[in-house]
Amino acid sequence: MTITKQASPQINLALTAIYEKLYAFYGPQHWWPGDTPFEITVGAILTQNTNWVNVEKAIDNLKVHRVLNARALYELPLEKLAALLRPSGYYNIKAKRVRAFLDFIFGKYGGSVGRMKKEETRILRKDFLAINGIGQETADSILLYALEKPVFVIDAYTKRVLSRHNIIDVNARYEQYQNLFHHELDEDVHLFNEYHALLVRVGKDYCRPKPRCEGCPLSVH
DNA sequence: GACCAGGCACATC
């Protein structure tokens, strides 16, 4: 167990218990579901408010057309890109967002995700958030899962699980949720990766908008 | 057919 830091014993205990229960129940999740840092980055944008199954269809389209790399995708006309992204929903907007991110990668790192990865985390996050279409969750997903930076990702599942367990108010801001993890847990990429993936898993299985708590490994309600 | 899905930007108050 790598959870050791303790700013607030109560919260630390709760977060530790949740992680241990989920890990014991599900085991490792092997996230992100994508092969390369570039694929993960694109996936992070496409999955905004969208079922992952639909995102996979769009990613498959990019693979079939052999454009799932920075250069090829950047050279693809916006309308063609949008057409390939169609299954993931919001395809016109997402095409612009992917393009905006590519503008950034090519503008600052010559189109190299590897070069971008060497940049300081604080700088990257600030730059990402300045890109149109990249909000906090998307920025942090790219930082953690594509670039392996120790940043905890807060999404709808994370909020639902934590608020329903009375660890934090459901209306708390993104930063407040994130501080829970950053203040209580060691900044460990592997831990943050696994923990968030497990929260998504239990969120899909049990902690749904209409809760289905029977058999839930956290069984609190 | 309604509800939901690993958000975000923008307008308005």
Place this chain on the structure above:
DNA sequence: GATGTGCATGGT
């Protein structure tokens, strides 16, 4: 700072 709206496909 809080709230409302557009964006869109496909699964359950």
